[in-house]
Amino acid sequence: MSARKWYSEELMAAIKERYTGDSDVITSLMNEFNVPRHIVTRYAKIAGLARKKEPDWSEKEVQYLIQNWSEKGLSYCAKRLKRTEIAVKLKAKRLGLGGIVKGSEYLSGQSVANILGIDIHSVLRWMDNGLLKYKNAPFSNRTDGRRTITMITLEDLEQFLRDNFELWDSRKLKGSLWIQEPEWMTSKRATDRLRPRAEGRKWTREEDRRAIAMFKAGGYTYQKIGGVLGRSGDSVERRLSRLDVWGTGEYIGARHERSMR
Numbered sequence: 708m709s710a711r712k713w714y715s716e717e718l719m720a721a722i723k724e725r726y727t728g729d730s731d732v733i734t735s736l737m738n739e740f741n742v743p744r745h746i747v748t749r750y751a752k753i754a755g756l757a758r759k760k761e762p763d764w765s766e767k768e769v770q771y772l773i774q775n776w777s778e779k780g781l782s783y784c785a786k787r788l789k790r791t792e793i794a795v796k797l798k799a800k801r802l803g804l805g806g807i808v809k810g811s812e813y814l815s816g817q818s819v820a821n822i823l824g825i826d827i828h829s830v831l832r833w834m835d836n837g838l839l840k841y842k843n844a845p846f847s848n849r850t851d852g853r854r855t856i857t858m859i860t861l862e863d864l865e866q867f868l869r870d871n872f873e874l875w876d877s878r879k880l881k882g883s884l885w886i887q888e889p890e891w892m893t894s895k896r897a898t899d900r901l902r903p904r905a906e907g908r909k910w911t912r913e914e915d916r917r918a919i920a921m922f923k924a925g926g927y928t929y930q931k932i933g934g935v936l937g938r939s940g941d942s943v944e945r946r947l948s949r950l951d952v953w954g955t956g957e958y959i960g961a962r963h964e965r966s967m968r
Contacts, residue, residue, distance in 0.1 A: 713746045719754065725817050726751045728793055731881070732821060739827075756793065764798060772799060800881070814859045816841070824879030833874070839867045868892075876902070903938045910946055919956050922947055 718740045725732055726747070736747045768788055775784055776799050785795040816834065820827040833839040840863040865884060868875065869891055877892070877899045885892070914936055921927040921935065929947075930940035951959050 713740075713742045714750070715740070718742065718746075719750055722747065722751050722756065723754050724815070726754070726756045727796060728756075729797070729821070731824075732817075735817070735820075735827065769798075814861065814864060816857045816859065819859055819864060822881055822884070823875055824881050825875070829874075833867065833871075838871060838874075839863065872898075878902075903933060903942070915946070915950055915956060915958075918943060918947060919950060919952050922952060 718736070721736060721740070725736065728751075733744060733747050736742075737744055771788065772784055772795065775787075781792055781796055781799075784799075785792045788795060814822075816830045817827055819839075820830045823830075830839065834841050834857065839859065841857045841859045843857060861884060872895060877896045918932055918936060921932045928940065929943045932938075933940045933943045936943070949958055949960055951957050
């Protein structure tokens with residue numbers, strides 16, 4: 708099948724803005740534009756963004772990156788190390804030098820989603836609700852307002868994380884915003900380690916089936932069902948309220964969702 712069939716200016720623009728070669732980013736682009744993986748990597752190559760084989764990092768290079776990443780930033784380090792920005796960005800992320808955000812004054816909504824290990828729609832919802840401050844990027848050339856590139860400062864992201872502990876899970880983080888994490892972040896990680904292991908994860912059909920079977924059997928509280936599935940009792944109660952428990956077992960949505968149909 709011709710790659711041209713999948714081409715769109717929106718896809719190419721998104722690849723140019725967000726592509727790093729990281730598997731999570733590629734998967735996000737695949738899902739957003741409903742295209743296969745090879746199309747994303749092919750157009751990344753056309754845009755000059757595909758990964759190239761580079762020599763192994765020397766200890767001297769690693770130490771240089773550690774010493775200069777926070778202050779000098781991505782472009783400076785890439786130029787001095789004579790490596791691509793993608794290679795330097797990925798190496799900094801693996802070293803825990805602030806993930807992909809240190810050395811940059813602003814983050815995009817997608818970058819925040821990548822760092823927190825969540826879907827971009829959660830970030831957009833936080834912005835729409837006024838929880839996460841942002842402003843539109845003046846350099847965006849997109850005409851569709853819903854796809855306007857946004858800019859989020861590191862300070863505003865940190866403020867959001869401190870004020871909204873219940874909305875994010877430190878176990879999903881793909882990087883760090885700090886060389887040395889603050890005390891509140893250490894406390895947050897300790898708290899999250901005690902949370903149910905599957906909390907926040909998308910429900911599977913098998914989990915739905917097991918939850919319904921235990922509920923119908925009687926003798927199982929929401930907390931007990933949650934203990935078996937690795938979820939909180941509140942999560943189980945919400946999920947069961949959205950399933951056709953006494954019928955097909957299929958997802959039928961919350962009451963407000965059903966009233967809109």
